[in-house]
Amino acid sequence: MPESGERRMIVRARVVATMDGAPIENGAVAISADRIDDSPPGSSPSRAARLYPSAPAGSIVDVGKFPEVSARYSGQEIIDLGEQVLLPGLINAHCHLDYTCLRGKIPRQKSFTDWIRGINAEKSKLSPQDYIASINEGFAEAKRFGTTTIANLTAFPELIRQLPGPPIRTWWFAELIDVRSPNRTNELVDSAIESLKFAQNYGLTPHALFTASEKLYQRCEQTGNDVLLTTHLAESREEMEMFRDGSGPLYEFMENIGRDMGDCGHETPLGLFVGALDGRARPKRWIIAHLNELTESDFELLEKVKTKFHVVHSPRSHDYFGHSPFQSERLRRLGFNICLGTDSLASNESLSLFAEMRAFQRSHPEISPEKIFEMVTVNPASALRQQNTLGQIRPGFRADLIAVPCREGRDLFGEIAAFDGEVDWITVNGRTQSTQSTSG
Numbered sequence: 001m002p003e004s005g006e007r008r009m010i011v012r013a014r015v016v017a018t019m020d021g022a023p024i025e026n027g028a029v030a031i032s033a034d035r036i037d038d039s040p041p042g043s044s045p046s047r048a049a050r051l052y053p054s055a056p057a058g059s060i061v062d063v064g065k066f067p068e069v070s071a072r073y074s075g076q077e078i079i080d081l082g083e084q085v086l087l088p089g090l091i092n093a094h095c096h097l098d099y100t101c102l103r104g105k106i107p108r109q110k111s112f113t114d115w116i117r118g119i120n121a122e123k124s125k126l127s128p129q130d131y132i133a134s135i136n137e138g139f140a141e142a143k144r145f146g147t148t149t150i151a152n153l154t155a156f157p158e159l160i161r162q163l164p165g166p167p168i169r170t171w172w173f174a175e176l177i178d179v180r181s182p183n184r185t186n187e188l189v190d191s192a193i194e195s196l197k198f199a200q201n202y203g204l205t206p207h208a209l210f211t212a213s214e215k216l217y218q219r220c221e222q223t224g225n226d227v228l229l230t231t232h233l234a235e236s237r238e239e240m241e242m243f244r245d246g247s248g249p250l251y252e253f254m255e256n257i258g259r260d261m262g263d264c265g266h267e268t269p270l271g272l273f274v275g276a277l278d279g280r281a282r283p284k285r286w287i288i289a290h291l292n293e294l295t296e297s298d299f300e301l302l303e304k305v306k307t308k309f310h311v312v313h314s315p316r317s318h319d320y321f322g323h324s325p326f327q328s329e330r331l332r333r334l335g336f337n338i339c340l341g342t343d344s345l346a347s348n349e350s351l352s353l354f355a356e357m358r359a360f361q362r363s364h365p366e367i368s369p370e371k372i373f374e375m376v377t378v379n380p381a382s383a384l385r386q387q388n389t390l391g392q393i394r395p396g397f398r399a400d401l402i403a404v405p406c407r408e409g410r411d412l413f414g415e416i417a418a419f420d421g422e423v424d425w426i427t428v429n430g431r432t433q434s435t436q437s438t439s440g
C-alpha cells in the first residue's frame with residue numbers, strides 16, 4: 001500500500017504489452033503522480049523533483065491486472081484507455097532532425113555520391129534558423145508517431161542552447177566531419193563537447209570513415225566512457241568500392257575534396273573500422289548505423305570480434321537507396337543488438353517508427369512482429385544504456401508510455417506494427433502530453 005498522501009495515476013487498457021513477459025489482458029499501470037517531473041526532459045529538474053531528490057519523478061510503480069492494481073491504489077485517479085494496447089514509448093535509434101525540412105527534396109539517385117551532392121546543395125540554402133525550425137518540427141512529428149526517446153545526430157551542436165527543452169527524451173549526438181579541416185580535429189571535438197553541455201544526454205558521432213579521420217575516431221573514443229558513440233558504416237556499395245577497391249564515384253568525389261586516400265584499396269569499411277576498434281574501444285560503446293554492405297570476410301570478422309556493438313537499421317532509407325539486403329538475422333545470431341531508426345527525411349518520408357516496422361516486416365517476413373517491436377523498444381534502450389529505465393513497462397522504469405487501438409482476437413504485435421496513424425495518447429516522464437504540434 002502506498003503511504004497516505006502519495007498520489008498515483010492508474011492507467012488501464014484492454015492489454016498492457018510490458019515487453020517484460022506476456023502481455024497483460026485487462027491490465028493497468030500505476031504511475032507515481034505526486035513526483036511527476038513537470039519539466040520537459042532535457043531541462044533542469046522541476047521543483048517537485050528538487051523537493052524529492054531521492055524519488056524518481058514520473059516513474060512506473062506497479063504493473064498488473066486492473067482489478068489488483070486498482071485495489072492496491074484505491075481512491076486514486078484512473079484513466080481508462082478502453083480498447084487500446086498500452087505500450088512502452090518507441091525509441092528511434094538513429095535520426096537527423098536537422099533535415100526534417102528536406103522531406104521530398106532529393107529524388108532517389110542511382111548513386112549514393114550523387115545523393116551526397118544533392119543534400120550538400122540543399123544544405124547550402126539553409127540558415128541556422130531553418131535548422132532550428134527543422135529540429136522543432138522533427139521533434140513534434142516524432143512525438144505524434146509515438147516516439148518518446150530519440151537518438152538525434154546533429155551537425156550543429158552549437159544550436160542546442162538556442163532550442164527549447166525537447167518534448168521527448170533526447171540523446172544529442174554531435175556529428176563531426178574533419179575531412180576539409182584535418183588540422184582542426186582536436187578543436188572540433190572540444191567545441192562539440194562544450195556545446196553538448198546544454199544537452200542532458202549526449203554522445204559523439206564521427207560521421208563516417210570517408211569524412212572523419214582515424215584521429216577523429218580516436219579522439220572521440222578518448223572521451224569518458226559515459227559518452228556514447230555512433231557512426232555510419234558500410235552504408236553503400238560506393239563506400240565499399242572506395243575502401244576495398246580504391247575506385248568508384250565516392251572515391252573520386254572524396255579525392256577531389258582533398259582527402260588523403262592512403263587508406264583505400266586494401267580493406268572493406270568494416271575491416272578498417274573493426275581492425276582499429278578491437279582491443280581499443282570499451283565493449284558495447286558503439287552504436288553502428290547501417291552495415292548494409294558486408295562481404296563474407298566481414299562476417300568472419302564479425303564472428304571473431306570481441307566487441308559486439310549495437311547496429312541500427314533504417315528500413316525505408318535502405319529501400320530509398322536500394323542497398324544490398326540487410327542481414328538482420330545473421331547479425332543477430334552473431335550477438336549484435338539490432339535496432340531500428342528512421343534516419344533523416346532527406347532519404348525517408350516520415351519519422352514514424354510504425355512505418356519502419358512495416359517496411360522491415362516486408363523485407364523480413366520470417367521475423368515475428370514481436371521481435372520487430374523489440375527493435376524499437378528493448379533493443380534501442382540497451383543501445384542507449386537505458387535497459388534498466390526505458391523500453392519496457394516495469395516498476396522503477398520511466399513512465400514513457402503510448403497507447404494504440406487493438407481489437408480482440410487479432411495478433412497483438414501484428415496489429416501494433418500495422419497501426420498507421422498518429423498516436424493520440426502519450427506520456428513522457430509521467431506527463432500526459434498533447435501530440436498536437438505546437439509553435440514556438
Ligand SMILES: [Zn+2]
Nearest residue numbers: 232289343344
Ligand atoms: Zn544517418
